[in-house]
Amino acid sequence: MNFEPALSPKVESPPSWLILICGKQILVSQCSTEVLFPADSIESLNIVFQHRLGAVNQQHLDAVVIDNTEELSIEGWEWANLRDLLGVLHEPLFHLAGRALQFSYWDKTHQYCGQCGGATIPADEYRSRMCTRCELHFYPRLSPCVIGLIHDGKRCLLARNVRHPAGRFSTIAGFIEPGETAEQAFAREVREEVGVQVKNIRYAFSQPWPFPGQLMLGFYAEYAGGEIQVDNIEIIEADWFDIDNLPQTPPESTISGLLIREYVQKVREQK
Ligand SMILES: [Zn+2]
Structure with a gap:
């Protein structure tokens, strides 16, 4: 699938494909493999918002918002929360659906x-x-966030967020504040949440996170000193883990899971 973003959101010609949204829900095929809905299979809709996203394989694709899921009931398709489709829906489709959802949320909250x-x-x-x-x-509102893995040779510092179940650990993350570089923001978040110092903060890769509009900037950072002291607000538990004995971590469909996996691979290759 080739997606080309539209330079203008104006809908000047009929679309071939739609991503249909109602509130936080998105129309998805029942086997969760498809979110691009053929526009010609709908006769009329009470549309709240329509926005040209771009073209898929050179065919126009629009995000369309309706205000009642009962208005559109089609065999083989169902309404689902996008978050439940993370790691289930093919990644390029997940990001297209996320893009559509973020535009619809922005439109709704900026009337x-x-x-x-x-x-x-x-x-x-x-x-x-x-x-x-x-x-x-x-x-459209985007909130830049930093997320990063703190490492010290074969050890990684992982933390458990207050919202996560016991035994599930992740990387450190937080929002960038006005006036900060992303690296400064990461060092501050680390100090706030787990109390240690880091050095050699290096950008790795990013991931859009449409819940509702974060851009996650992924980093690696070396441990530079200090004892772990959790803030007990966002983080209730943190520890060092050997890469060969990691706890339960986020799936690789998340940037946190990917940062951890790539670090483990890198250390193993160096052996
Ligand atoms: Zn005004």
């Missing part, structure tokens, strides 16, 4: 201007909504 309270309208030529009174533009 009024934060500066003057005026109503906003889509600014057709840009991916933005514009205030009809003061003309301020509101772009």
